[in-house]
Amino acid sequence: MKLAEAKNQFVQAWGTLGSKWGINRTMAQLHALLMISPDPMSAEELMEELNISRGNVNMNIRELIDWGLVEKVHKPRDRKEYFWAEKDIWKITKQVARERKKRELEPVLRVLDQVSKVEGDKKDKNVKAFTDAVSGIKRIAGNADKAIETMFKAEENWFFGGLLKLFK
Amino acid sequence: MKLAEAKNQFVQAWGTLGSKWGINRTMAQLHALLMISPDPMSAEELMEELNISRGNVNMNIRELIDWGLVEKVHKPRDRKEYFWAEKDIWKITKQVARERKKRELEPVLRVLDQVSKVEGDKKDKNVKAFTDAVSGIKRIAGNADKAIETMFKAEENWFFGGLLKLFK
DNA sequence: TGGAACTTTCAAAAGTTATTGAAAGTTTAA
DNA sequence: TTAAACTTTCAATAACTTTTGAAAGTTCCA
Numbered sequence: 001m002k003l004a005e006a007k008n009q010f011v012q013a014w015g016t017l018g019s020k021w022g023i024n025r026t027m028a029q030l031h032a033l034l035m036i037s038p039d040p041m042s043a044e045e046l047m048e049e050l051n052i053s054r055g056n057v058n059m060n061i062r063e064l065i066d067w068g069l070v071e072k073v074h075k076p077r078d079r080k081e082y083f084w085a086e087k088d089i090w091k092i093t094k095q096v097a098r099e100r101k102k103r104e105l106e107p108v109l110r111v112l113d114q115v116s117k118v119e120g121d122k123k124d125k126n127v128k129a130f131t132d133a134v135s136g137i138k139r140i141a142g143n144a145d146k147a148i149e150t151m152f153k154a155e156e157n158w159f160f161g162g163l164l165k166l167f168k
Numbered sequence: 169m170k171l172a173e174a175k176n177q178f179v180q181a182w183g184t185l186g187s188k189w190g191i192n193r194t195m196a197q198l199h200a201l202l203m204i205s206p207d208p209m210s211a212e213e214l215m216e217e218l219n220i221s222r223g224n225v226n227m228n229i230r231e232l233i234d235w236g237l238v239e240k241v242h243k244p245r246d247r248k249e250y251f252w253a254e255k256d257i258w259k260i261t262k263q264v265a266r267e268r269k270k271r272e273l274e275p276v277l278r279v280l281d282q283v284s285k286v287e288g289d290k291k292d293k294n295v296k297a298f299t300d301a302v303s304g305i306k307r308i309a310g311n312a313d314k315a316i317e318t319m320f321k322a323e324e325n326w327f328f329g330g331l332l333k334l335f336k
Numbered sequence: 337t338g339g340a341a342c343t344t345t346c347a348a349a350a351g352t353t354a355t356t357g358a359a360a361g362t363t364t365a366a
Numbered sequence: 367t368t369a370a371a372c373t374t375t376c377a378a379t380a381a382c383t384t385t386t387g388a389a390a391g392t393t394c395c396a
Contacts, residue, residue: 001283001285001286001287003286003287003292003295006282006286007298009282010283010302013279016275017272021190021272022188025384026384035301036298036301037297043342043343053385053386054343054386054387055344055386055387055388056384058343058345079342080341088304089304089305090308104188104189107181107184108182108185111177111181115169115174115181118174119169126205128206130178132255133204134178136255140261159311192353194354194355211373221357222356222357223355224354224355226374227354228354230374247364247371342391342392343390343391343392344389344390344391344392345388345390345391346390347386347387349387350383350384352383354382355378356378357378358376358378359377362374365371366368
């Protein structure tokens with residue numbers, strides 16, 4: 001397989017994966033493209049490679065910057081902005097986990113705390129089913145939370161070594 | 169907080185969470201409703217609680233059944249179908265992980281295997297950046313895959329006990 | 337200061353996904 | 367076999383999300 005073809009397939013696959021996990025397809029494709037680019041890329045190059053408008057590149061790159069996955073870089077003697085993506089997959093994984101935890105897990109945990117204050121007869125099977133379900137979810141979500149926190153502090157080695165040793 | 173209000177907030181929160189993770193909001197809401205219901209519910213009850221059409225209930229319940237999270241149940245002397253959801257959060261977690269792995273992780277791993285056969289000069293920095301990125305992703309994805317496989321075999325206790333002990 | 341080179345914004349258009357509801361299909365029991 | 371009670375399907379449409387592109391904004395430097 002030629003590099004151009006391989007790149008293309010990779011960018012498509014990353015876009016599809018992203019969209020199945022609630023990430024804008026274009027944002028994921030931009031990220032894919034930057035991840036496999038040894039050099040920072042300009043808006044023009046990104047527009048060109050993905051056949052999308054300047055506005056679209058701008059918005060999605062901004063979002064990637066907001067997620068902490070991409071940075072602007074400036075080349076000396078060049079007014080254009082270039083974009084560079086973190087390439088260490090372990091750092092990317094941690095960063096995505098950190099953001100999703102903050103944006104999605106934490107708000108739900110707050111609601112769970114609220115609703116677990118439900119008042120009512122503990123003998124009522126409806127109340128019991130509700131509180132049982134909520135406390136179960138809180139328990140697992142709280143543990144997922146701790147797991148992510150630990151991951152932030154951990155070395156890549158912990159994941160590729162320690163965790164897997166535990167598994168076998 | 170009254171049960172009715174708490175239920176409502178929970179259903180909304182679960183729906184929002186689902187939609188941010190690529191799961192149809194209605195499907196997630198139906199799941200939430202069934203998780204906190206001590207008894208199986210009929211299509212009518214679900215339509216009523218969520219203010220949605222019969223067709224919509226039917227499609228999304230079918231999807232939940234397909235994900236292995238909900239079952240049809242029949243009551244004696246009643247032609248109606250009722251729906252019941254698994255309530256053990258550990259089983260739900262494992263089931264969701266299993267399905268997403270099959271539907272989303274595995275297809276990507278197949279593409280990664282394909283594209284890592286890229287031909288070309290290993291000295292070319294573009295080829296190098298590409299193969300480095302792809303092999304990094306394969307490595308982490310393969311490990312996530314193993315982690316999920318292990319989770320399938322594991323007891324809930326492994327997660328709530330062993331894993332967390334390792335963490336501290 | 338003016339204007340070229342660039343980036344950002346945002347309202348409208350296109351594209352995608354979810355929902356409805358009516359019609360078709362199925363099952364049950366008399 | 368019939369018809370009532372229920373479920374399923376699917377084309378139309380509504381709702382939502384993404385993308386465009388032209389206009390506005392910014393920055394740089396002659």
